[in-house]
Amino acid sequence: MKMNMTGRKINNYKTDKVKKVLVLLLLVVFGVYLADVLFSLEFGKQFFTDGVKDFYLTKGPMDLKVSNTITAIIVNFRGFDTLGEVTVLFLATTAMGGILYKKRHKVGARTVLFPSSQIVMAGSKILFPAIILLGIYVFVHGHLTPGGGFQGGTIVATGFLLMLLAYQDYTVSHKVLTIVESFAGITFTVIGLMGLIKGSTFLENFMPVGTLNNLFSGGLIPIIYIVVGFKVGAELTGLIYTALHEKD
Amino acid sequence: MVGSPILFVAVPLLAAFLIPLLGFIWKELVRIVPGIVLLYLLILSVSLYSQVLQEGTIVEQIGGWAPPWGINLVFSPFTGLLTTLMLFLAFIIWMYSYRFKNVDFEPSKKYFILLLMLVTGSIGIVLTGDIFNQFVFIEIMSISGYALTAFYTGRDSAEASFKYLLMGSLSSMFLLLAIILIYSQLGTLNMADIASKAHLMRPEFRVLALVFFIVGMGIEAEIFPLNGWAPDAYSQAPGPIGAAFSGIVVKAGIYSIIRVTFTLFDVEGSMQFLVLMGMITLVVAEMAAIKQNKIKRMLAYSSIGQMGLVLVAFGIGTEEGVFAALFLMVNHALIKPLLFLSGSYLVFNSTEKSIRELSGLGKYLPLTSFLFALGAIAIVGMPPLSGFWAKWSMLSAAANSDMILVIGLVLMVSIVEIVYYFRVVNRIYFFKKEEDVEPKKPTLNAMVSMIVLGVLIVAIGFYPDLITSYLHEASESLMDKGKYIQDVLSAG
Structure with a gap:
């Protein structure tokens, strides 16, 4: 029988199965929530106007002369x-x-x-x-x-x-x-x-x-x-x- | 101007790149140089800290770009306190492990480079004012951590390191997702800028980003369901590294969580969430600690429990609570390394490292045993040692906020703590020595570093005023979000 690091035996097939189902359920709930939020983040759409990007885009070629x-x-x-x-x-x-x-x-x-x-x-x-x-x-x-x-x-x-x-x-x-x-x-x-x-x-x-x-x-x-x-x-x-x- | 906060990162990096070359010249330099670097930085940090207390926060720009365009470092009373504490511990740990692996040159070279980088990563996390930069430092810290965990190259240490690696990668992924979410909404990565614009974010994104952050950093800070790596890593890593994990790495993780919940986002209920998670962590960890029969695993679970206590204290949310949390952090950062350092000498020659083998060592290693007992008494919060004042200020903060349940639980858990620590101390002093145990006398440098920690614990216990004024300054600086934003954004 395999021992894990705490020295307890890895056993009990049944509780293992229940655990797995529970973890899977939790993951599904989490995944649905995550997907819901992330899908509302429309890809490619502009969300902010005053971020740092414009500064980088102008300063890069103008001040640093980097194309x-x-x-x-x-x-x-x-x-x-x-x-x-x-x-x-x-x-x-x-x-x-x-x-x-x-x-x-x-x-x-x-x-x-x-x-x-x-x-x-x-x-x-x-x-x-x-x-x-x-x-x-x-x-x-x-x-x-x-x-x-x-x-x-x-x-x-x-x-x-x-x-x-x-x-x-x-x-x-x-x-x-x-x-x-x-x-x-x-x-x-x-x-x-x-x-x-x-x-x-x-x-x-x-x-x-x-x-x-x-x-x-x-x-x-x-x-x-x-x-x-x-x-x-x-x-x-x-x-x-x-x-x-x-x-x- | 004594120096600038950037030196806390630049000098150790330079030293880490130099060490392999220095090894070609004279092998002893590999051991000496990290110590010199840490001592220099400690002195710099103390002098900068006293300057900051008088003249206010130092905001250091990098690359000549003012925030929010460039990266910046913030040396405030709060971050300065943590930096000084971390550097002090790092120096102590260096002194303790000066003779580490002195027969084998290659591994000892790697050990000192990795130890230096572990400290640098933690200090970078505390000092930086930019979330992506913080992510980079988290990577530096955790990669050094994985390597140091696997340092003894056995089967168990490889397993522990792999566990840590898996959890750590998960943590990086969550942090990166949080950073992407924030950038997609606000277009900035600067913490102060995010804090001032956070109300513009849609609430669901704000909550999700906060959750990702707490999950990601919770792995480093050992919050309950995410701390599976910790006991294995603590018990398989070399002794001084266990001390570094409990004293330095975990503090950096807690700092990051606190910075995000206190400064970055004002999400309603996040404080209650901290209290809840802290309580669960505390209870579960202490219950697990009492069942352990290996000394380092017991200390690891106790460390997790203490972090839970710190989170609860932060979650009280008043200035008194933050003060108590900082007191607990400082306290734990002094005591737990002492326990790890003295504990690893008590089980030096044994293969099992079990508590049973500590029996009767009080006669053979009187000073080491005494220091271990001192640490044990201090951490459970017995007067007159420093742990008492920390716990007392935490309980009174909770009492002033009418958190009766919290007080009850903390007191009950303290009893559990007393049971498992005193069980060990009892074994050390009142049991007969096991026959196959060969006690190993600590080297002089290790002894000195343990005594320094022991003296500090007693000193703070008798004169808590030594540090309370600094802690008050630090907690004020953490609570004052407006001043943080103003300090950073008006710089340059």
Whole structure:
């Protein structure tokens, strides 16, 4: 018989069934209420007139010279949130590294053990530089085109994933990954603190904004997005690497 | 200008990113740096707090945009009090766990990074003036929490961590839904702006958003039907982390609920709802605590019960009630970590961590046992220790609001509390030692941190005036919703 953590036996099939029915009923009542309220929220209809959106839409291109307003919101108006999100990723890698610490295989001994075919091995060698280049392009042009640091970093990490899957003995140095992600994080925070010193508030833009639609424009935004790109790339690569080398 | 509130978030983040690099230089730095950071922030927080008491709330803008367009941090007498308290506890916990895992470098590095981030997330929740930013900090706090729960990488700790993870994800989902609802109606995420416009929201949306918030944060604050993760997480996490959960994380959860019900929405009946949920939490948790045979689970249930009591006190809704609630919070934040810290030394070498194994340890670990007994006496509310004043102010607040039923129930539950705490103390002092138990002497740094907490409990017990004036300031600042809105929106 299975024991749960309080040490009591999991038993009594009948009360279990009653419980399940009760929970289901409760969920249905809750769901109906929720659906009722949410359906009355007509999608796409404008509810408010004096929110923050107009401010963002005009200030983004006019003051910050950023054509991608979403990037302006993410990195400038709400840059503090982005710093937090970057930290969340950092914590996820730290947590995974800490928990799987003792369960790591030696290099070359992995969970995915079947050898890849010649085509995959040859093809991934050709594709790898192209994927990395695309990733870098996406995060460098974050303030001009759709995409940005998070997306670009993820693309870079997929390049490494391809190499790790194609070649069994492909290794990524953990030390290098640690250094890259630490430096990226430090740069982001230091840029924020520079804003505090040079201007008056944390993460304030202290660089010239340039002209709209130029690659070198938007003040701090491209720099922060490049840093984020490096950080996300290094972190996701580290996550993939740790997961692939996990013992079962 | 001594410094600005943003440093409470920026400096620990910088330190967390630096720690892996510092580890390459000298391994001991990984342990030392978090302590230096926490001590610096504690000093900064104390000096900022005394400045705030004289000159009024500090509102810190971020990114150079005034609220409601940018994110802001609010360091008021209320949030400042909680920040100082959290930093103090964090420093104590750091000192206690300084030698933690000192044979194994990798895990200890991760441990200190995660501990630092757990504290930063909680402080961010308290300081921020923006609901989405609060959500981000909740994520930071809870992800560190999941990782620290699973830190011993056993089967049970993995189960506890997974439970916490599931509940935590549910909590994030509800919070996000609440934020989406509010944004879709008001077009703003700033708390003060929402508070000033909340009457424009249709009532059903307002109620739904409030419910989502309370469900989401109730998971972190351990309100009754949502606290299934807590006993497992407390008992499986390392001892100091149990202390951090009860002293820091839960306080952040309670803060968030209080901010939403007191400042953001004026929904009729929300106070009564708090009292009701608090009472249920209190009764159920204390009833569960008396049945436990493992020390950490018992402490966890007692912690849940205390949070219920805090909610009841907040729900009284008068300034006296809020004062009592804050007193209870401070009190619990000092006593429960002491119980966890000393308790985990009492069961250091045992695998079961059961109460039976505490028998007779009073002779072998006199000081640790004494501190545990002190904490136990304080938390049930015996005079002359600090718990007495907290409970007394809560009961008198309830009496002034004619809540006779509440008083009766709280007193009855207190008896239950006395029974299960004194059962343990009785075992420690008047039973014979189990033969297979090997007592482990606490290290010096752990001893010092426990003694500091013990001294504070006694000091507040004899001179409650040490903190009551601060608590009065804090409760005034929480109750004055108009001033909060004005302070934030007129900044910049």
